Structures are given as structure tokens and as C-alpha cells.
Amino acid sequence: MSLLDNTLQELHNKLNAKELSVLELVNQTFKMISERDGRVGAYLTLNEEGARNAARRLDDKLAAGEERGLLFGLPAGIKDNIVTEGLRTTCASQFLSNFNPVYDATVTRKLREADAITLGKLNMDEFAMGGSNENSSFHPVHNPWDLDRVPGGSSGGSAAAVAAGEAYFTLGSDTGGSIRQPASYCGVVGLKPTYGLVSRFGLVAFASSLDQIGPVTKNVEDSAYVLQAIAGYDKMDSTSADVQIPDYLSSLTGDIRGLRIAVPKEYMGEGIDASVKEKVMSALKVLEDLGAVWEEVSLPHTDYAVATYYLLASSEASSNLARFDGVRYGVRAENPSNLLDLYHESRSQGFGPEVKRRIMLGTYALSSGYYDAYYLQAQKVRTLIKRDFDQVFEKYDVIIGPTAPTTAFKLGSQVDDPLTMYLNDILTIPVSLAGVPAISIPCGLADGLPVGLQIIGKAFDESAVLRVAHAYEQHTDHHKQRPTL
Template structure:
């Protein structure tokens, strides 16, 4: 039996009793990577030498009575848009193919404090722009459940590595669904926290008002442990929320009696695969059997969410990516004859087609004469979308629907149709625009591919989101299913 099949408390008990060492956990990770990575291709960079040195130090600590971190000894993966001191960070882009940061992102520092062991950096859509992992400049990642299919994106490498048992858990980033959608496609748990709850310092920016880091794990309890480690105020991040962090583990009571659930009719209507809808309704019956009640509600401005998101996110991307100019860091063109040539050629050679598409769209939306018509209007609609959620939460504790309208699609099936690709995020984007927390948990299978259930909560109420997800998990075994690679 894989050590990664154990929950965190069981692993810590085995470490405490000296049945296993941290080195055994790290061995397990690299052995598994050796077995399946050629099929999954979840990693861009491995950090084996440092990981084994860290494991050896933690093994020495096991012999003493020193205080241990919450994630002591756990092998983890980091999405490749979070900077790691001395370890290559590429954002899956040719532009940063030679970039080695000189500092750690705050979340990486927090994981080190919690004494997790970084195994390597995980593949993604270039600069987090995409929903399938096919936009990586280096190679696509494959879904462990069926390697002909995408793992979702942009955190597809993170989701695939956890689903394939290569790491115990991973960090991803979510701008419009990039944690939750790949978690759904790969049959694992993915949590997008409230905007500002987890520091973005050291996260390479895509859309600064939307980006949020969160965990991808095998079960809800592990997500609570991870959140406990990474959440908290950071003065280095101007958008960080200075709030008290509750004990997320104590919220996992399994009790949802009297819980009021709103199910948006917009999330269960046209465009939703009937088989996916059926799995969501089955999940609602599970919660109903535990004493929860649900009613149909409306989020009327959801239909505008995709258009709103792609205007705002692309506008912010065009601004954020202006710093990649071929001068300060990253790839520099060898063919430039003057300064303007250097900017133009470095960006033309360094960025992939999806990144260029969004930069062009964002630059257009922000340009003189179009700002009011597009960017400003999108900001106004964003406010309306947030107000929709506020009104539902006046009456209901939680909102539930599918994470994605379908299961995973085949690699190459939608890559020539950006609009269809964008619509895959139709369930996750409104939550990101509102800045509220949501988790995706496995709720069944359709044609042997996982289906995700999205549980959405009020701002800063991750405790309730985790409680409901955990209660559902205790009465199902979908999260225990593993792909056969």
C-alpha cells in the first residue's frame, strides 16, 4: 500500500513511532514519479538533491523531541508560477525558461516553516492562461484517469501529480477556476480561498484582482491542514486580508443538520451535461439525508460572467506582462537591432499564442476610446455578480452546483476553438469575480471520468465550506478512487 494512501494523521503517527522516516516518503514520491511521469508529465523541474537533503535533516529531527510543523515530512509539489529561491520558475513559458528566483514566495516560506518537502515544480498553462494545460510552452500534462484526456488547467500539473500519487498534495493558483476545474477533471479536492486570505507575494501575476493560491489534495481534511499552514496576513501583499485565521480542522464536525443550500438554476440549465447534472443531484440527496435542505435560487448576472472575466483578466494581464521586456530578466532576443526591436522580438519569441491573444485583447480593452465601453462596463457587471451572491447568502449558508459543465475532454479536441475552451470555466468564473471561497470535491464518474461538485461559501467562511465538503465526503467514497496508470 502506498504511504500516500494514508491520511496526514496516520503518516505522522508512523513517523512518531519510527515505523517510517521522512526519507521513505520522499523515496515513495520519486519512485512513483519514475513509474508514471512519462505518462502523466506533471512536472517541469524536479528538486531531488535538495529534497533528499531536507528529508535527511528532518529524519535527524525525528530522533529528538523538537517541535514539528503541521506538514512535517510531506512531499509536495508547487505550481511553477510561485517563485522558489534557487529553483527554476518558468510559468511554463519560454520567456522564463532560464529564470532562477532569488527569494521564496510567502506560501513557499510558510510550507518550509510547516516542514513540508518540495519535490519539484509543476506544469501549467503558460502564465496560468488556459483551462487544459495544453498551453504550456514545454509539453501538455495528461489526465491520470485517461491519458488521452486533459487534466484541466491552468493548475493541471498540480492536479495530475496529486491524482497520480506523485506527491502528497500540491499548491495551485486560481484566477477563474484554475484550481477547481482541474481538481474536478482529476477526481481530487481543490480549494480556492477567499481573495486576500492567502498571500500572493511571489506569485507571478496574471490578473492581480483575481489570482488566489490554494491547495489540491486527496481529501478535505488534508485541504484543511494545508489551509491552516498557508493562510494569514502578509504585509508584503497589499491585498492581504488582516483577519484572524480560525482552526479549520475543528470545523470538520460532519454536522450539516439544518444547513440551507441554494442551487442556482443557471448552474443546472442549458449547456450542462445531463449526466453531470444527475451526479450533482445525487450529491444533494446525500446532504439532504444528513439533515440539510436545498432550494433552487437564481444568480441572474451569471450569464455575463465569462465575458466580464475575459475583459478584466486580459486587461490586467496586458498590464502585468508588460514587465517582461527582455531586459530585466527572462529570455532576450539575439536578433534585435535597437531597443524597440528588443521589446518586440523578445516578446514575440518568448510568449505563446494564448498569452499573446490575451495581451492583445486586454490592451484593446484598456485603450483610449474603448476603456469606458469595455473595461469600465465589465467592472460594473462584476459588482452586479457579487451582489447576486450577497443576496443569496442573506438566506442560504452555502451554494452548490457542478464545478464544470462536462467531464474532461480529449487533448487537442478544443485547442483550435478558444471560445469553447473559455466556456468550460462558466461555473467557476462567477465565484472568482466575487472573490469568495469555493471547493471542488469528487461526486462520481461519467464514462470513467471524474465529476466535481462545487461548494461555494461566504467571504472568509472557509470553515463552513470545508465542513460541508467533509460531511459529504464522509458519506461517499468517490475521493478514495484512484486511477490505474
């Protein structure tokens, strides 16, 4: 059995039993990256020297019998909008092509304290704006299942690296579906935690009221391991929730008898590919056989979610990206004639077209005379969308549906049609607006491409989401399917 088929717990056991050294594991992972990433394009920056030095220190720690962390020796990739001290962090933008942070994000520090090893920084849509990873200013990411197709976005590098065996787990960020949608397209597990459960300190902001960091893994148990390591209150993040963190691994009981599942009719209607719908219905039958019950419900404001999201997210982006001015850090235009020219030229040269599009949309929505008509109205609709979820959760334990309306589409097929691209997130955006947790897990193949099942839970009830996902996973083999590269 290949090391790639091992769970994090199995790898942990091999390392602790000294059947495998950390350095050997890291070297094997870099060998896989060198063999495959030329075709996949998941990485923007590799940390080879730093990773090998860290591996040697961990091997010394093991030899000395010192206490070891939860993720001891496990090689991980980090999305390139999460800052890493001394390791280039670009957000896949030319604006930050020379940016080397002087501090670690809280999640990066927590991974280090758990004895994980950072392999490098992962490709993404520029500043996390996109749904296909074609907006990276360096190069697109290719889906390991079909190199002519997109891996999803914006965490396309995070999902593709796990699917291709170029990392044992990765971290991504999810604003409107940017962990879950690529996880669906690449046939891996992607978890968006409740807003506030995982610190955003050190995550380069896109939309501050929506952004959330989460794990991408090969299976649900691995996801629980990583979440255990990164969740928790952080005084450095004003939106961090001071809640008790349960033992997520203990929730993986496999028992879902009596579980009440809601299936929104809006998530299974017009626009959802028939083969995707078929796989979701088959998944519901598996859960039904395990003792769960499901009923159709309505989330009536779903149709307004995409418009609401793009008004709010773009408005927050226009505010957050104002700091990139060519003065303090990042790329600076040469020979500007005055200060305004410096701003204009630096941003014109540094930002790609999708980032500019969203800044312009957001600035317009926040401008005098339009604020009430657009931004304020969108905030009110966001409240209605959250109430839809609250009302369903009064009666049901989880909500289940597809993660994305289709399987991965061809590279280049939608890049010139932003509206069609935006609609690919129609099933993930409402969850982000409501701030609740959701996981995407593989539920089969349609025409040889992965289909994702989305399981949505109540706020801070990641345990229930993980329990349902794990129970389904234990009675299917979809998560064990691997692309052939």
C-alpha cells in the same frame, strides 16, 4: 494499504512514530514520479537533491526530539508560477525558461516553516492562461484517468500529480477556476480560498484582482491541513486581508443539520451534461439525508460572467506582463537592432499564442476610446455578479452546483477553439469575480471520468465550505477512487 491511501494526518503519525523515515517517504515519492510522470507530464523541474537533503535534516530533527511543524515531512509539489528560491520557476513559458528566483514566495516559506518538503515545480498553462494545460510551452499534462484527455487548467499539473500519486498535496493558483476545474477533471479536492486569505507575494501575477493560491489534495481533511499552514496576513502583499485564522480542522464535525443550501438554476441548465447533473443531484440527496435543506435560486448575471472575466483578466494581464521585456530577466532576443526591436522580438519568441491573444485583448480593452465601453463596463457587471452572491448568502449558508459543465475532454479537441475552451469555466468564473471561497470535491464517475461538486461559501467562511465538503465525503467513497496507470 499503499502509502498513497494515507491521509496527511496518518502519514504524519507514521513519521512521528518512526514507522517511516522522511527520507524513505521522499524516495518512494520520487520512485513513483519516475515510474509515472513520463506518461502524465505533471512536473517541469524536480528538486531531488534539495528534497533529500531536507528529508535528512527533518529525520535529524525527529531523532533529536525537536518541535515539528504541522506538515512535518510531507512531500509537496508547487505550481510553477509560485517562486522558489534557487529552484527554476518558468510559468511554463519559454520567456522564463532560465529564471531562478532569489527569494521564496510567502506560501513557499510557510510550507518550509511547517516542515513540508518541495518535490519540484508543476506544469501549467503558460502564465496560468488556459483551461486544459495544453498551453504549456514545454509539454501538455495528461489526465491520469485517461491519458488521451486533458487534466484541466491552468493548474493541471497540480491536480494530475495528486491524482497520479506523484505528490501527497500540491499548491495551485486559481484566477477563474484554475484549481477547481482541474480538481474536478482529475477526481481530487481543490480549494480556492477567499481572495486575500492566502498571500499572493511571490505568485507571478496574471490578473491581480483575481489570482489566489490554494491547495490540491486527495481529501477534504488534507485540504484543511494545508490551508491552516498557508493562510494568514502578509505585510508583503497589499491585498492580504488581516483577518483571524480559525482552526479549520475543528470545523470538520460532520454535522450539517439545518444547513441551508442554494442551488442556482443557471448552474443546472442548458450546457450542463446530463450525467454531470445527475451526479450533482445525487450529492444533494446525500446532503439532504444528513439534515440539510436545499432550494433553487437564481444568480441572474451568470450569463455575463465569462465576457466580464475575460475583459478584466486580460486587461490586468496586459499590464502585469509588460514587465517581461527582455531587459531585466528572462529570455532576451539576440542581436536586436534597437530597443523597440528587443521588446518585440523577445516577446514574440518568449510568449505563446494564448498569452499573446490575452495581452492583445487586454491592451485593446484599456486603450483610449475603448476603456469606458469595455473595461469600465466589465467592472460594473462584476459588481452586479458580486451582489447576486451577497443576496443569496443573506438567506443561505452555501451554494452548490457542478464544478464544470462536462467531464474532461480529449486532448486537442478544443485547442483551436478558444471560445469553447473559455466556456468550460462558466461555473467557476462567477465565484472568482465575487472573491468568495469554493471547493471542488469528487462526486462520482460519468463514463469512467470524475465529476466535481462545487461548494461555494461566504467570504472568509472556509470553515463552512470545508464542513459541508467533509460531511459529504464521510458518507461517500468517491474521493477514495484512484485512476489505474
